[in-house]
Amino acid sequence: MKKTITLIALVGLGLGPCSLFAQSPLFTSWKITGKTITKGSTTIITDVEAVYYDSSSAYIKTSGIPDDYDFATSGNVNEAYDLKAVFKITRSPQKNTGKLTSALGGGQYGLYKDGTEIFNGEDAMSYNNQNVWHSLAYYFEGKDFDASWGHSTPTNQYHHHVLDLDLQDTTKSMVHSPILGFAFDGFPIYGPFACKDPNDLKSSIVRMTPSYQKRNITDRTTLGNGTTLTGAQTGPAIGGKYPLGCYREDYIYVANSGLLDDHNGRFCKTPEYPNGTYAYFAILDSNLKPQYPYVFGQSMYGITDASNMGPGGGKATIPAGAVKYGSTGIETVRGAMPLQFYPNPATGTVQLAFPSDQRLNIEVTDMTGRVLIHTTTNTNQSSLDISGLAKGMYIIHADGTAGSSQWTGRLVKE
Numbered sequence: 001m002k003k004t005i006t007l008i009a010l011v012g013l014g015l016g017p018c019s020l021f022a023q024s025p026l027f028t029s030w031k032i033t034g035k036t037i038t039k040g041s042t043t044i045i046t047d048v049e050a051v052y053y054d055s056s057s058a059y060i061k062t063s064g065i066p067d068d069y070d071f072a073t074s075g076n077v078n079e080a081y082d083l084k085a086v087f088k089i090t091r092s093p094q095k096n097t098g099k100l101t102s103a104l105g106g107g108q109y110g111l112y113k114d115g116t117e118i119f120n121g122e123d124a125m126s127y128n129n130q131n132v133w134h135s136l137a138y139y140f141e142g143k144d145f146d147a148s149w150g151h152s153t154p155t156n157q158y159h160h161h162v163l164d165l166d167l168q169d170t171t172k173s174m175v176h177s178p179i180l181g182f183a184f185d186g187f188p189i190y191g192p193f194a195c196k197d198p199n200d201l202k203s204s205i206v207r208m209t210p211s212y213q214k215r216n217i218t219d220r221t222t223l224g225n226g227t228t229l230t231g232a233q234t235g236p237a238i239g240g241k242y243p244l245g246c247y248r249e250d251y252i253y254v255a256n257s258g259l260l261d262d263h264n265g266r267f268c269k270t271p272e273y274p275n276g277t278y279a280y281f282a283i284l285d286s287n288l289k290p291q292y293p294y295v296f297g298q299s300m301y302g303i304t305d306a307s308n309m310g311p312g313g314g315k316a317t318i319p320a321g322a323v324k325y326g327s328t329g330i331e332t333v334r335g336a337m338p339l340q341f342y343p344n345p346a347t348g349t350v351q352l353a354f355p356s357d358q359r360l361n362i363e364v365t366d367m368t369g370r371v372l373i374h375t376t377t378n379t380n381q382s383s384l385d386i387s388g389l390a391k392g393m394y395i396i397h398a399d400g401t402a403g404s405s406q407w408t409g410r411l412v413k414e
Contacts, residue, residue: 024091025179025188025272025273026053026058026089026091026182026186026188027051027053027058027325028325028345028414029113029178029179029181029182029188029272030047030048030051030060030113030115031047031048031067031113031114031115031167032047032048032049032050032051033046033047033067035047035067037065037067037069037070037071039071039079039081039082042082044063044065044082045063046063046065046066046067046069046114046115047062047063047065047066047067047114047115048060048061048062048113048114048115049061049062049063049115050324050325051324051325052318052319052322052323052324052325053091053322053323053325054319054321054322054323055091056090056091056092057088057089057090057091058088058089058091058325059086059087059088059089059316059318059319059322060086060087060089060111060115061085061086061318062083062085062086062087062111062115063082063083063084063085063115064080064082064083064085064115064116064117064157064158064159064314065080065081065082065083065115065116065158066114066115066116066148066150066158066164066166067114068147068148068166069146069158074146075144075146076144076145076146076150076151076152076158077144077151077152078151078152078153078154078155078156079152079156080152080156080157080158081152081156081157081158083117083157083314085313085314085315086314086315086316086317086318087111087184087308087313087314087316088305088307088308088316089111089182089184089186089305089308090185090186090303090305091186092186093185093186093187093278093302093303094185094186094302094303095278095301095302095303096185096300096301096302096303096304100299100300101185101299101300101303101304102298102299102300103120103263103296103297103298103299103300104120104122104134104248104298105120105122105124106119106120106122106123106124107119107120107309107310107311107313108159108184108308108309108313108314109183109184109295109296109300109304109309110181110182110183110184110189110280110295110296111181111182111184112160112164112167112180112181112189113167113179113180113181114164114166114167116150116158116159116160116164117157117158117159117160117314118159118160118161118164118181118183118189118295118296119137119159119160119161120161120293120294120295120296121136121137121138121161121162121248121292121293121294121295121296122134122135122136122137122161122248123135123136123137123140123141123161125140127235127236127247128232130232130233132223132229132233132235132249133220133235133236133247133248133249134247134248134249135246135247136161136245136246136247136248136292137161137162138161138162138290138294139243139245139246140246141161147165147166148160148164148165148166148167149161149162149163149164149165149290150164155311160295161290161294161295162282162290162294162295163180163191163192163282163283163284163290163294163295164180164181164282167180167181167191168180168191168192168282170192170284170288172193173193173205173207174193174205175193175205176190176193176194176195176205176270176271177190177191177192177193177194177281178190178191179270179272180282183280183296183300183301183302183304184300184304184305184308184309185300185301185302185303185304185305186302187265187277187278187279187280187301187302188270188272188273188277188279188280189279189280189281189282189295190208190270190279190280190281190282191281191282192207192208192281192282192283192284193205193206193207193208194206194208194268194270194281195268195269195270196259198266198267198268198269199268199269199276200269201269201270201271201274206259207283207284207286208258208259208260208281208283209258209259209260209283210258210260210264210283210291210292210293211253211254211255211256211257211258211259211260211261211262212251212252212253212254212258212262212264212292212293212297213251213252213253213254213257213258214244214245214250214251215244215250215251215252217238217244217250218238219234219235219237219238220234220235220236220237220238220247220249220250221234221235223249224249224251224252235247235249245292248292248298251292251293253297253298260281260283260297261297261301262297262298262299263280263296263297263299263300263301264280264281264283264293264294264295264296264297265278265279265280265281265297265301266278266279266281267279278301278302280295280296280301281295282294282295283295325412341353341384341411344411344412345411345412345413345414346386346411346412346413346414347387347413347414348385348386348387349383349384349385349386349387350383350384350386350411351382351383352377352382352383352384360376360377360378360382361374361375361376362374362375362376362377362382362384372389373385373386373389386411386413389413390413391413391414392412392413394411394412394413
């Protein structure tokens with residue numbers, strides 16, 4: 001009986017639910033090193049352990065601890081612990097046209113690509129516990145930050161309030177910053193340097209600047225909206241231990257005073273999204289120090305997944321049918337002889353390997369069954385040119401000359 005090896009290609013671009021196996025920065029941007037660290041008798045997989053996806057979402061499995069973390073030398077008051085988390089991030093991010101999700105208060109609002117959580121700029125404390133003048137972590141807790149500007153909560157939840165310095169070379173100010181992570185509304189987060197013209201990828205690279213400005217005040221007796229405070233609500237005198245800029249209420253949003261909007265982002269073209277996307281930016285000032293509002297403004301641009309947030313966030317269940325991104329993709333349908341192909345992902349040529357010489361029929365089809373590539377081989381080593389295919393995920397199926405084995409496998413075209 002003739003054996004068949006078919007390469008079924010599931011091609012898709014963009015982030016829509018119809019592109020089930022589409023390749024996207026939401027899959028490719030994560031730092032998956034496979035490195036481990038040991039805490040006592042426990043071995044922890046650092047960075048992102050794995051990325052899965054289905055037609056609607058990506059599922060990011062992470063310990064929340066970066067590979068450069070050292071329990072002995074971190075300098076953090078509180079140690080990190082293994083989150084054992086799975087965060088669910090939509091593949092179809094949408095602008096929120098209803099009630100915006102506040103990005104104020106404690107807790108996580110996104111993930112850096114090394115799997116660490118991103119908090120907003122505050123440290124969950126306020127002056128005299130009045131819940132009026134909210135402390136900024138960079139000023140009040142900065143001494144606890146490690147070399148990548150991260151630290152842990154009293155409940156041992158490692159996170160960043162500002163740029164993850166391990167992911168951004170701040171000296172590369174003339175190069176567009178890479179994607180550093182994703183917010184929980186599905187939109188990407190970039191570093192501080194991007195194109196001056198949001199619609200022109202060939203425009204000059206500049207430092208992204210916020211539209212939140214320090215207020216022109218000499219005391220803390222009013223809020224930015226003009227509210228006059230009572231004596232108990234008044235903040236500390238400006239200067240000394242409490243310089244202007246150490247509280248959230250020291251800032252006011254002034255539209256168009258910087259390059260970014262009130263969410264601390266903008267719609268723009270980027271190297272990964274040449275057709276444009278909304279994006280947040282982890283920003284720095286002219287001295288390359290963290291600058292308010294650091295990553296997120298005071299509300300989120302898109303529709304967030306609330307299951308990711310708060311103390312119980314990050315406990316999503318990976319669906320049974322989800323695809324593990326970056327796997328070899330080998331699936332034996334019938335028979336025991338394996339089909340191997342590499343590299344994966346690939347850009348031009350894929351090497352195919354079989355355990356014995358035999359005539360093999362190779363095909364590539366799209367989701368509708370349309371054949372895109374058809375070829376044959378008579379040896380146990382062969383190659384397949386996929387340079388003419390669109391970027392996406394391809395599934396491999398095989399047909400030989402003897403026996404009754406069949407195989408399928410998924411291959412990413414970059």
